[in-house]
Amino acid sequence: MRFTVFGGVSARTDDGVTEFGATRLGALLGVLLVDAGRVVSADELVERVLGDTPPPRARAMTQTWLTRLRQTLPGLVGRDTGGYVVRVDPLEVDLHLFRHLVRTGRTAAALALAGDDLLAGLNTPWAVRQRAEFAQELLTARLDHLDARLDEGVHAELVPELRALADRRPLDERVAAQLIRALHGCGRTTEAVEHFLRVRGRLADELGAEPSRALSSLYRRLRPTSAPRQLPAPPKPFTGRAVELAALDQAPRGVVVITGTGGVGKTSLAVHWAHQAAERFPDGQLYVNLHGFGPSGAAVSPGEALLRFLSALDVPRAKVPHDLAGQSELLRDALADKRVLMVLDNATDTDQIEPLLPHTPHTHVVITSRTALKPPDAHSLPLGLLPPDEARALLASRIGHDRARAEPEAVDEVVRRCARLPLALAVAGARAATQPEFPLAALADELADLDAFADDDDVTADLRSVFSHSCKALSPAALRLFGLLGLTPGSDIGLAGAASLAGLDLAETEALLAELARANLLDEPEPGRFTCHDLLRGYAAELAPADERDEALHRLLDHLALTGVAAGVAFTPTRHRPRTPDPAPGVVVTSFGTHEEALAWLTAEHPALMSALPHATPVQTWLIGWALADVLDRRAHYADLLTAQQLAVAAAGQLGDAAELGRALINLGRAFDRVGRREDAQAALERAFEAYEGNPAGQAGVLLNIAMLCPDDRIGEAVEHTRRGLALFEECGDRYGQANALTGLAWSHVRLGEYAKAIEYAERVMPMWRALGHVMGEGETWDNLGSAHLGLGRPAEAVEAFTRSVEHFRAGGDRALEAAARERLGDAHAAAGDGEAARRAWLLAVEVRTEAGLPTGPVRRKLQTEGQ
The missing domain is CATH 1.10.10.10 (Winged helix-like DNA-binding domain superfamily/Winged helix DNA-binding domain)
Known part of the structure; x- marks a missing residue:
């Protein structure tokens, strides 16, 4: 039986719903349900139902209603010493379920329950007081939920709700802080500052008070302490182009497209001017080489460029949406009130650059391309060959001015043969600089004697001639x-x-x-x-x-695949290392001693690994996909994650190895889940389950992954999948798998608020992790124990458990888990009433999060609250 006290009072049984409406019977049941499990005296009942000045024979009337209520719902209301009590599990009453959900951190579900006023049909003084008190309770839960969503990186979509709330509560500093965070988080920092100043003025005028330390501290942190500085080093030497530099200076703020043939110096001009103009853009300079004219597969996708920019702007990964349109909108929000210069180098077409254009009033974009791109409202700057005097000056800067002055005719000939192209002049100048004892005329003669690939005025021919000449000097x-x-x-x-x-x-x-x-x-x-x-x-x-091409490329792909596996193992030591073939002769396989070394290699080689996939053998493709799975997931490169895993699944299918196919399908399921394609994720995992037929350990691993897909409102399903996985791991004697499943069950019961059950599973799995010597498994188990003890109101036991989890996570080298455990340790100290110990734990959590590049906002807010 379930009961409702929000709105009209009702009771739901297997036979249907009984609506009591605004009746005395409903009022009587409602006031008893508000205190479900507690005895309410006869006098209290009269006051609650009939008010402070009840009519004559009020107690007799109440007795009559009680009799009718017992007849309507037999066995519900009992008589106890001094009064009456409803015999019902409090969690069967929506009010008490609301409070339980709030206590266990499930505020979204709690808020969904409280859609109507408490005891809406009863207007006695007691009921009015109850509604007022619950309204504050409801507001606190709503604000807690808003804080949680802000912590997750949700900003823009919360602004309207928070604005409305701030209008109704103009002096509420917590609401003000939330609106300021939301505005700043979506790039509207100017509005955030204005709102702080408005609230500060109201506090002074109406209360004669200053903003709290927490709100003032938030205001001081509105602007970042550092701005992105992504420009490559300025070209040295850089000569000439005075007209074009002046044109860039004078171009209206917006978009400028520098166009010209390959090798004419577009990038050098853009980067040189960007360094000169950097002071005009105090909020930073963004740069990306889009490789639009490089080898097939090397071009940078708009999504990858957006991720680089958002990362440089310190946008939390958790906030980045999966789709290109959402990422583009987020970039616009992040740049909305910032004065930033963006350089998009080597763009191939409008489709590649359009998602990157923020179209914000203070952002200036410079694009370089060989094609005549025409974004809306863009200013075009064609770049031609260097004028002869500037070409001579560039060559002189490469070979030395004294040498150039000594042979002016030779300089002119070299300039002519290089077609006044900066790239050709740089290569030819480097060739001459390596042989300072040779007369420059000899270089000019060599260039003149080279066979032409086309007419002399053909730019490509001139470049190839210069390249050919320089290559002749190589060993x-x-x-x-x-x-x-x-x-x-x-x-x-x-x-x-x-x-x-x-x-x-x-x-x-x-x-x-x-x-x-x-x-x-x-x-x-x-x-x-x-x-x-x-x-x-x-x-x-x-x-x-010609006779080396295939073998050389195979060696490179072998290096990427096998070193990728080594990096993947070091990045996530708990993963099962895949079987790898012996490297081909001459292949260098790098090893990694730390997680950080592996991450650095995977980050640097990410574009190369993605470009290699279409050229690799099935074995190499499957291994590269395996190597990239975790790092792309953790760094939110979800589009590349999906591409890599789709190719890995296809490769594993060709290899005919069920275990490799199953593992690739698990990774594909994760990729689909990350981009919001939950049905495809489920289908991929179901295929993995089929691929592992006859392999109970493999199928058990799939079930644990399916459990991870279950959202908070389907934790019960997650528990069932995990239990099935545990049974399969037990069937095949896989102790590691059993420990994983038991740990998952412990955590699931923590999420359900079933803390005693969580402790039971945690204590069962702890000796297994110890026997396996698995430091991280022990750490997770201590962490689950801490959360369960904290949920049961045992802060001393929670402190001990979280202290142990911190030690294990630190020993295991997982800074993110260590930081989270330190934060929860602070929570446990706070619950125990030890504010100083809580502060120390939270400060260390901030320190570890900072070192790991993780957001620190949620922990800092706890420090601010504790300090008030």
Whole structure:
């Protein structure tokens, strides 16, 4: 039987619903249900139902109504010493269920219950007081729920609700703080500042008070302490282009598109001007090389560029939506009131850049492209060949001004043969600079003697002539490496990747890369990573030895796949390492000692790994997909996660290995879930379950993943899936799997508020983790115990459990889990009444979160509240 006291009083049984309406019988039942399980005296009943001045024979009337109520609902109302009591589980009454849901952190479900006024049909003084007290209780729950949503990164969609709430409660500092957080979180910092100032003025005028420390502290943190500075190093030397620089200075704020042929210096101009103009954009400079004209598969997608920008702007990953339109809108919100310069380099078409254009009044965008892009309201700046005097000055800066003045005719000839293209002049100048003892005329003669690929006025022909000349000066080994580098599917490559490509050791490869850099055929934008202009890359690919191409590319893909597995294991040590083939001869497989080293490699190689997938063998594809699964998930690269896992599933299907297919399908299910395709996720996991037929451990793992798909309102289903998984793990004797399942059951019962059951499972699994020597498993179990003890009102036991979980997570090297456990340890200290210990725990949680790059806002708010 279930009862309602919100709105009109009603009772629901298997036979139907009894609506009591605004009757004395309903009033009597309602006042008893409000205190379900507690004895209410006869006098209290009279006062609650009939008011402070009841009519004559009030007690007799009440007795009559009680008799009728007992007849209507037999066995519900009992007589006890001094009064009456309803014999019902309080959680069967919507008011008490509301309070239980709030206590256990399920405020969304609680708020859904309280849609109507408490005891709406009763207007006695007692009922009015109850409604007023519950209204405050309801407001607190609503504000708690809003805080939770803000902590999750939801900002823009909460602004209307919080504005309305702030209008009704203009002096409520908690509401003011929430509105300020929401406005600032969606990039409307100016409005957030204005609201703070408005609230501060009202507090002073109406109450003669200053804002609280918490609200003042929030105001001080409205503006970030640092702005993104993503521009690459300015080109050195940079010569000329005075007219174009002036045009960029004078262009109206908005979008400028620099167009011109390959090698004409578009990027150099854009980056040089951006450094000069940086002070005009104090909120930061954003830059991305879109690689629109690089090798197939190397172009940066709009979604990837958006993720880079949002990360640079400190937008929490949890706030980033899955779809491109949502990400684009979030970028606009983040830049709404910021003065930022954005450089979109090497764009290929409008589709690639349109999602990146914020169209905000203070953001200025500079685009470079070989095609005549025409975004709405854009200013076009065509870039032609260098004027002759500027071309001569650029060459002189490369070879030395004294040398240039000594041979002016040779300078003119080199400039002509380089078609006044900055890229060609840089390569030719580097060639001359390596041989300072040779007369410059010799270089000019060599260029003049080269066979033309087309007419002299053909820009591509001139570039190829210069490239050919510079390559003739390379050692045979460097020339071979240069040709092989043209085969790389990504836009850049690491030292170990280059060594694998060439089949050489690291030291020899490093020396050859340095030779190519000195010849200006290769750049090293950051230590250990190498790239080159896409025109040079295309030319290099033509030089790759025909009989080595396939083997060289296979070695590179082997390096990426096998090193990727090593990185994936170091990044998530608890994953089962997949079987890997022996590396091909000459392949360098890097090892990793720490989680941080693995993360750095996976981050740097992410574009290369994604570009490699279409070229890899089925084994390499499946391994690369496995390697990327966790890092792309944790860093919210959900579109790439889905692509990688779809390819991995297809590859695993070709290999015919059920275990590999099952594992790939589990990862695919996770990817579908992350992009909001819950039905596809369920279907992928069901396929995984079928693939693991005859493999109980595999099927059990799938069931645990299906349990993870269950939302909060379906935790019961999650428990059933986990129990089935546990039974299968027990059937095949998989102790690790059993421990995982038991840990999942403990956590599920914590989420259900069934704390005693959670403790039972946690105590059952603890010796298993210890026997397995699994530090992280022990840490999770201590954490579950702490949460359960805290839920049962045992703060001392919770403090002990959370202290142990912190120790284990720290030993296991998981900073995120350690930070969360330290925060909960502070909660336990606070519940125990030890404010100083709580503050110390929360401060350490902030420190660990900061080191791990995690949001600190929720913990800081606890510190502010404790300090008031």
